[in-house]
Amino acid sequence: MSILVNKSSRVIVQGFTGKEGTFHAEQCIAYGTNVVGGVTPGKGDQTHLGRPVFNTVKEAVKATDADTSLILVPPAFAADAVIEAAAMGIKVIVCITEGIPTRDVIVAKKFVDKHNATLVGPNCPGIITADEAKVGIMPGFVFKKGTIGLISKSGTLTYEMANQVVLAGLGISTAIGIGGDPIIGSTIIDLLKLFEKDIETEAIVIIGEIGGDMEIQAAEYIKENITKPVVAFIAGSTAPKGKRMGHAGAIIAGSKGTAQEKKNALAKAGVTVVDSPADIGVKVREVLNK
Amino acid sequence: MNIHEYQAKQIFAKYDVLIPKGKMIEKAEDAKDAAREIGGNIWVVKAQIHAGGRGKGGGVKLARSIDEVEKNASEILGMTLITHQTGPAGKLVKKVYIEAGVDIKEELYLGMVLDRAKELPVMMASTEGGVEIEKVATEMPEKIIKVEIDPLTGFQGYHARELAFGLNLSKEQIKEFGKFAKALYKVYTLNDASLVEINPLVLTADDKFIALDAKMGFDDNALFRHPDISEMRDLDEEDPAEIEANNYGLSYVKLDGNVGCMVNGAGLAMSTMDIIKLEGGEPANFLDVGGKASASTVAKGFEIILKDPNVKAILVNIFGGIVRCDRIANGILEATETTKVEVPIVVRLDGTNAKEAIEIIGNSNLTNIISATDLGDAARKVVKAAKGA
Numbered sequence: 316m317s318i319l320v321n322k323s324s325r326v327i328v329q330g331f332t333g334k335e336g337t338f339h340a341e342q343c344i345a346y347g348t349n350v351v352g353g354v355t356p357g358k359g360d361q362t363h364l365g366r367p368v369f370n371t372v373k374e375a376v377k378a379t380d381a382d383t384s385l386i387l388v389p390p391a392f393a394a395d396a397v398i399e400a401a402a403m404g405i406k407v408i409v410c411i412t413e414g415i416p417t418r419d420v421i422v423a424k425k426f427v428d429k430h431n432a433t434l435v436g437p438n439c440p441g442i443i444t445a446d447e448a449k450v451g452i453m454p455g456f457v458f459k460k461g462t463i464g465l466i467s468k469s470g471t472l473t474y475e476m477a478n479q480v481v482l483a484g485l486g487i488s489t490a491i492g493i494g495g496d497p498i499i500g501s502t503i504i505d506l507l508k509l510f511e512k513d514i515e516t517e518a519i520v521i522i523g524e525i526g527g528d529m530e531i532q533a534a535e536y537i538k539e540n541i542t543k544p545v546v547a548f549i550a551g552s553t554a555p556k557g558k559r560m561g562h563a564g565a566i567i568a569g570s571k572g573t574a575q576e577k578k579n580a581l582a583k584a585g586v587t588v589v590d591s592p593a594d595i596g597v598k599v600r601e602v603l604n605k
Numbered sequence: 606m607n608i609h610e611y612q613a614k615q616i617f618a619k620y621d622v623l624i625p626k627g628k629m630i631e632k633a634e635d636a637k638d639a640a641r642e643i644g645g646n647i648w649v650v651k652a653q654i655h656a657g658g659r660g661k662g663g664g665v666k667l668a669r670s671i672d673e674v675e676k677n678a679s680e681i682l683g684m685t686l687i688t689h690q691t692g693p694a695g696k697l698v699k700k701v702y703i704e705a706g707v708d709i710k711e712e713l714y715l716g717m718v719l720d721r722a723k724e725l726p727v728m729m730a731s732t733e734g735g736v737e738i739e740k741v742a743t744e745m746p747e748k749i750i751k752v753e754i755d756p757l758t759g760f761q762g763y764h765a766r767e768l769a770f771g772l773n774l775s776k777e778q779i780k781e782f783g784k785f786a787k788a789l790y791k792v793y794t795l796n797d798a799s800l801v802e803i804n805p806l807v808l809t810a811d812d813k814f815i816a817l818d819a820k821m822g823f824d825d826n827a828l829f830r831h832p833d834i835s836e837m838r839d840l841d842e843e844d845p846a847e848i849e850a851n852n853y854g855l856s857y858v859k860l861d862g863n864v865g866c867m868v869n870g871a872g873l874a875m876s877t878m879d880i881i882k883l884e885g886g887e888p889a890n891f892l893d894v895g896g897k898a899s900a901s902t903v904a905k906g907f908e909i910i911l912k913d914p915n916v917k918a919i920l921v922n923i924f925g926g927i928v929r930c931d932r933i934a935n936g937i938l939e940a941t942e943t944t945k946v947e948v949p950i951v952v953r954l955d956g957t958n959a960k961e962a963i964e965i966i967g968n969s970n971l972t973n974i975i976s977a978t979d980l981g982d983a984a985r986k987v988v989k990a991a992k993g994a
Contacts, residue, residue, distance in 0.1 A: 390826065416797055416827035421724060422756055454926035454957055469872020471924045474956060475980065478924070495871060497721050524872055527721045550875040553882045554891070561856045561871025561893045563826065564721070569739050591883050592876035593981035
């Protein structure tokens with residue numbers, strides 16, 4: 316068990332033969348992910364990294380029974396790729412691409428929802444189920460098998476936190492980087508639901524950041540629905556108001572979206588909130604030992 | 606990206622959103638001609654900076670004669686305007702907008718913004734125009750009427766009616782308002798705006814709706830398909846160090862502390878600032894060298910950080926994934942050869958090829974480099990170094 320992806324996920328890569336697509340598809344295959352093929356319009360009938368290339372997702376699904384897609388196409392074409400995947404019946408769509416216009420993401424997300432598929436991202440590191448499947452761009456070696464589910468708005472901070480969990484003698488069931496854009500596919504709540512049901516996951520780590528109110532909504536949800544222990548860190552306590560901190564969504568607007576506001580809401584919901592990003596690993600172990 | 610009022614109004618005009626006649630000038634001697642061209646007998650001279658609260662700060666002045674227009678323009682041009690949004694240093698005014706005076710019956714508010722929680726754009730209207738909308742939102746939230754607009758179906762008649770009835774408009778006014786609001790929706794959507802705000806929206810004596818002020822922000826991710834808007838960027842309104850960083854694919858925000866930071870990834874960069882503060886230091890900046898950090902981006906990062914004279918120590922915090930730490934280590938050595946780095950540098954490298962990287966640093970003969978093992982250790986060491994201990 317795990318969530319969203321596992322050994323039997325049949326993965327295609329959209330943007331397969333491009334520079335990014337090639338590099339990361341290779342890494343995913345090396346990790347053991349069941350990559351069954353890829354899509355690059357105009358390069359159908361070729362073979363790339365030992366896998367078939369298709370012109371369209373439709374052909375790819377027909378030939379390979381793919382159920383999961385990793386999207387690594389340029390921003391101007393990425394929403395189109397997401398919509399194509401959902402239209403062709405792909406159930407888990409992971410969009411790595413950074414810089415997609417918000418208007419396009421809004422429409423693509425609505426379409427994905429209508430087709431009962433799951434979108435992760437855009438602008439995210441993807442999903443990894445330790446020792447089973449990596450559908451993303453994270454360094455696989457950091458994520459040792461274990462029982463901690465990880466949900467994060469960030470990239471490298473996810474690796475840092477996963478590493479701390481491992482150094483604390485624990486490991487990861489599934490880790491998902493949800494992305495730091497203003498509009499994203501799967502939200503923290505969507506993934507909390509899945510982790511709560513997953514028998515392999517014993518505790519959940521949430522890594523949030525300033526901007527928006529997703530963590531506050533998650534806090535309300537946790538209070539009513541989550542029985543597993545949750546540990547959280549919110550990045551950006553020192554961020555000034557009105558300044559975008561790298562991620563398009565990481566901006567404090569007026570008095571809303573501050574780290575303190577989120578920490579308070581989570582703590583009130585019974586979540587173990589850590590102030591220092593260096594304390595995640597230790598705290599997770601403490602919570603599990605209780 | 607944000608633009609000036611006069612630029613937003615240029616966009617409004619293209620979509621038939623009614624605006625007063627106006628002209629932007631950069632030299633006071635052009636003021637009289639501009640006023641004559643606009644016509645009428647009353648004008649408003651407005652400072653053009655990317656910050657609200659211009660009126661209170663003395664950046665908006667009424668003129669009742671052509672001579673007064675020139676006098677006002679010469680006073681405002683070159684002044685340093687301080688408002689609640691500029692910070693204590695204020696903003697130098699380089700452009701003014703001269704506009705025809707409007708016969709105001711009522712001042713309303715109309716705006717459009719992305720509602721992140723609902724994942725849709727919303728249009729907002731209020732009878733409380735001319736005051737800070739954030740204040741209305743906290744003190745009298747019932748005075749703000751909101752409608753969500755699904756981009757698949759666009760702006761519908763009922764959206765306009767809901768807003769108009771909420772504003773207590775008369776039957777004749779509702780029709781005019783509907784046209785105005787629909788045009789504003791086009792301005793927002795077709796230009797990939799992240800914000801459009803008209804405060805105040807004026808109802809004139811002859812029942813016309815006119816945008817007296819105009820504020821627009823745009824989705825940076827969509828600028829590639831709006832070259833006309835990209836050209837409106839005013840570099841005078843941005844921090845030069847941030848612009849330079851951007852040109853090299855780095856994301857930099859200057860802060861007030863003395864501990865410089867160079868980190869890969871926005872989340873880790875924010876966390877690094879947070880932990881410096883927790884250890885008793887103050888971060889001097891946010892700097893994300895990105896997921897593809899190389900020796901040259903590291904070198905550029907040092908250069909940008911060191912332009913800030915407050916910096917007393919630097920923390921390099923890299924968690925290597927795709928980025929290889931040994932390359933970063935070499936980048937640090939290269940950078941210290943080309944840029945003279947006199948302050949202590951605490952280096953924490955973890956992840957891919959961290960071992961090799963630590964050896965590279967260890968074997969160098971640089972005396973101002975301090976190695977750290979993990980995030981906590983790194984923060985403690987850099988705060989200590991910045992304090993000169």
